[in-house]
Amino acid sequence: xxxxxxxxxxxxxxxxxxxxxxxxxAEAERHLDECRWCxxxxxxxxxxxxxxRIAAAEPMPPELKAKLAALRTPLH
Amino acid sequence: xxxxAPTTAETRRLAEEARARVRFEExxxxxSDQVYRVARRLVSSREEAEDLVQQTYERAFRSWRQFTPGxxxxxxxxxxxxxxxxxxxxxxxxxPQTTSLDSEAGDYFLYNKLEAQVAEENPDEERVLERLSQDxxxxxxxxxxxxxxxxxxxxxxxxxxxxxxxxxxDIPIGTVMSRLHRGRRILKKNLxxxxxxx
Numbered sequence: 001x002x003x004x005x006x007x008x009x010x011x012x013x014x015x016x017x018x019x020x021x022x023x024x025x026a027e028a029e030r031h032l033d034e035c036r037w038c039x040x041x042x043x044x045x046x047x048x049x050x051x052x053r054i055a056a057a058e059p060m061p062p063e064l065k066a067k068l069a070a071l072r073t074p075l076h
Numbered sequence: 077x078x079x080x081a082p083t084t085a086e087t088r089r090l091a092e093e094a095r096a097r098v099r100f101e102e103x104x105x106x107x108s109d110q111v112y113r114v115a116r117r118l119v120s121s122r123e124e125a126e127d128l129v130q131q132t133y134e135r136a137f138r139s140w141r142q143f144t145p146g147x148x149x150x151x152x153x154x155x156x157x158x159x160x161x162x163x164x165x166x167x168x169x170x171x172p173q174t175t176s177l178d179s180e181a182g183d184y185f186l187y188n189k190l191e192a193q194v195a196e197e198n199p200d201e202e203r204v205l206e207r208l209s210q211d212x213x214x215x216x217x218x219x220x221x222x223x224x225x226x227x228x229x230x231x232x233x234x235x236x237x238x239x240x241x242x243x244x245x246d247i248p249i250g251t252v253m254s255r256l257h258r259g260r261r262i263l264k265k266n267l268x269x270x271x272x273x274x
Contacts, residue, residue, distance in 0.1 A: 048205060052213055052263070056217060064112065068105060068130065
């Protein structure tokens with residue numbers, strides 16, 4: 001007897017990273033449609049990644065951009 | 077006539093090489109925002125990230141012939157950057173190299189902890205996460221030991237594939253996956269700690 005919640009947990013990270021096969025994605029989504037607990041966990045993980053990505057984004061200082069541009073080989 | 081031919085060919089070759097070089101430099105510069113975004117989270121200070129990115133571009137522009145056109149330039153630049161970072165000895169480590177994570181329930185730790193703090197009935201996941209400030213997320217990430225943080229930063233922030241992350245860090249894909257799994261768990265534990273202290 002397969003414990004789908006356990007299997008779903010194992011598949012969660014690779015699912016969110018988009019590295020599962022089509023068959024595995026279909027399998028995971030079938031379970032997610034039926035299981036509120038797993039669906040909620042998946043949504044939470046997805047949002048968490050989104051928040052980390054947004055929070056970690058820091059624009060490059062313009063001075064650095066200028067320094068990098070100055071490294072280009074001068075055109076003769 | 078026969079004598080001038082090689083000169084013309086050589087001139088043409090040099091002109092073509094100059095154009096290729098300009099193209100390479102322009103393409104590399106277009107990626108600099110993305111390179112900086114990753115660099116900023118691989119090291120602990122902004123100054124260090126700026127130095128690292130500058131050195132990366134200096135080296136990339138020097139070694140531009142080693143880049144194979146048509147391959148992933150962003151990954152190539154990040155490979156240079158991570159090598160430079162390792163060469164620098166990863167000074168100013170904020171985090172210890174080993175973190176005890178004995179509870180396998182760590183994955184649910186943040187979810188349960190945050191959920192317990194909000195509305196009892198049907199809490200909205202988004203609101204749960206909104207309780208975390210930007211600073212607390214940045215701190216929690218900075219406190220993940222670097223081996224684990226590197227893969228999180230490359231995959232989750234740099235949006236690199238497992239294969240690219242493996243190539244950039246020069247480790248097997250299986251190691252990328254296991255470090256990601258463990259690293260995200262440590263990150264969630266750190267976030268839970270931040271969430272209760274803020």
